[in-house]
Amino acid sequence: MLTRKQNLIETITGGTPDRFVNQFEFMEIIMESPLDTRTNPGELNKNKWGITFSWPVGQLGKFPLHDAEHKVLKDISDWRQYVHAPEIEKSDAAWAAAVAHANRIDRNDQYVAGIILPGIFEMVHNLMGMEQAMMAFCEKPDEMHELIDYIADYELKYAETLVDKIHPDCIFHHDDWGSQKSSFISPAMFKNFFVTPYKRIYDFYKANGVELIVHHSDSYAANLVPHMIDMGIDIWQGVMTTNNTPALIEKYGGQISFMGNIDTGIVDLPDYTPEIALRETEKACRDCGKQYFIPCLTRGMSESSFPGAYEAVSQAIEQMSAEMF
Amino acid sequence: MDKIVEIQKMIEESNPEPIAQAISDALVDGIAAKDILDAMISSMGVIGDQFSEGEIFIPEMLMAAKAMSVGVNVLKPHLVSNGSSGLGTCIIGTVEGDLHDIGKSLVAMMIESAGFTIVDLGVDVPTSKWLDAIKEHKDVKLIACSALLTTTMPALQETINAIKNSGMNGFGIIVGGASLTQQYAEKIGADGFAEDAGGAAAKALELARLS
Numbered sequence: 001m002l003t004r005k006q007n008l009i010e011t012i013t014g015g016t017p018d019r020f021v022n023q024f025e026f027m028e029i030i031m032e033s034p035l036d037t038r039t040n041p042g043e044l045n046k047n048k049w050g051i052t053f054s055w056p057v058g059q060l061g062k063f064p065l066h067d068a069e070h071k072v073l074k075d076i077s078d079w080r081q082y083v084h085a086p087e088i089e090k091s092d093a094a095w096a097a098a099v100a101h102a103n104r105i106d107r108n109d110q111y112v113a114g115i116i117l118p119g120i121f122e123m124v125h126n127l128m129g130m131e132q133a134m135m136a137f138c139e140k141p142d143e144m145h146e147l148i149d150y151i152a153d154y155e156l157k158y159a160e161t162l163v164d165k166i167h168p169d170c171i172f173h174h175d176d177w178g179s180q181k182s183s184f185i186s187p188a189m190f191k192n193f194f195v196t197p198y199k200r201i202y203d204f205y206k207a208n209g210v211e212l213i214v215h216h217s218d219s220y221a222a223n224l225v226p227h228m229i230d231m232g233i234d235i236w237q238g239v240m241t242t243n244n245t246p247a248l249i250e251k252y253g254g255q256i257s258f259m260g261n262i263d264t265g266i267v268d269l270p271d272y273t274p275e276i277a278l279r280e281t282e283k284a285c286r287d288c289g290k291q292y293f294i295p296c297l298t299r300g301m302s303e304s305s306f307p308g309a310y311e312a313v314s315q316a317i318e319q320m321s322a323e324m325f
Numbered sequence: 326m327d328k329i330v331e332i333q334k335m336i337e338e339s340n341p342e343p344i345a346q347a348i349s350d351a352l353v354d355g356i357a358a359k360d361i362l363d364a365m366i367s368s369m370g371v372i373g374d375q376f377s378e379g380e381i382f383i384p385e386m387l388m389a390a391k392a393m394s395v396g397v398n399v400l401k402p403h404l405v406s407n408g409s410s411g412l413g414t415c416i417i418g419t420v421e422g423d424l425h426d427i428g429k430s431l432v433a434m435m436i437e438s439a440g441f442t443i444v445d446l447g448v449d450v451p452t453s454k455w456l457d458a459i460k461e462h463k464d465v466k467l468i469a470c471s472a473l474l475t476t477t478m479p480a481l482q483e484t485i486n487a488i489k490n491s492g493m494n495g496f497g498i499i500v501g502g503a504s505l506t507q508q509y510a511e512k513i514g515a516d517g518f519a520e521d522a523g524g525a526a527a528k529a530l531e532l533a534r535l536s
Contacts, residue, residue: 056424059422059423063424066426134384135388135391137384138384138388182379223379
């Protein structure tokens, strides 16, 4: 039986895996890394960039506030006046828990994964609001390039520390690039603004011991896949069924792999049942096949919003492995 | 007529910068403000369709809406109905507990571009605020409720129930949001459902004609 890491490699290289890779099993995410302030359910707080997040009780996630009082970047023309990257925490004390976690992982069996969130696109609209960001891409492209480079430079500085402290084998990078049906911006605009900064970041990681780049965007983004490949992404996690994942595997398998195709909005519900989890998982496994595909809930973490849904999908994947391998 | 085509092109190419001058020139040439406005509304319909088809994306749609807004401001003093094409008022917001505003804001822009006067209640709007807004504003023809999350779908149902049970009428209720379907919209008593901002504007026009 292959290790979890070997099985992942066989899957994404078009080899002969001996079972489906089961969701996030191949990576251990080091959540203790001191990247930024967390917002927990029921909290309203400000992160190190000054962005205020609210997580209302009973809701599925946090939301940045962009009213006049809370918006950080009020005018893109003067972005340097408003946007100030935080200091990067480098002390051994701050990283102790992360280092201890990383040291506990058997790297022959699993990838030690550093996590980055939010990504550059999300950071831009967290700072200034989505509508203002979208219009600034058209009206103030030079300033947007400057802001994006500034955020990318910060990410690269953080990357140096992350590599130094936990020596990640994998980077799990979040940045949602679309809605369920469409990318937020056109492929041409995406290329113009985001490909080069992301290449800088992912090239750095690959040059410093990272073997695997896993990028999360639980959305439609099929039109961006060529750019994902260009950036150096190995696995797109969060691919929704709206992308026609089997067609993407057919077209791009061997250049990039796809992780998801079990939509959170269908399975991860308050009244979820193992039957629904199995139905959706079986469809994903049979439609997408054994190579270049990892069945997984589209949520960007090894958990579900409603207790038991993630585990139900894991059990369903085991069942499909037993049937199909 | 070439000037109207030129103005339409500015909207359909998401180019707000020259539109004010182009409209002023058209008015000087004697083209009726109402004809210019109708042509612009038609172009926003084209934009809505292109967005629904995935031919354009959010930035282009927003820039087209900005062109529309700039143009309407130039036309306003020349229009008998003061800038609206008489379709009435649309009250829009996300239901209580839902803080996502991008989809709602896009829908508001497209419905405004279609000729409605927009009252945007913002996000996380409690039921009482919806009812107050309907009472406060004249000529309400449309209520647009957004709920992105599965967890806020019950709040959508409660909002619609409260509006329907209030005894106020003369308007249609349209719903939208990532988690919703036509079937769910019908189940909770909404009069209309749209999958995206372009579809919302078309459905808004349809409901306004019925109400």
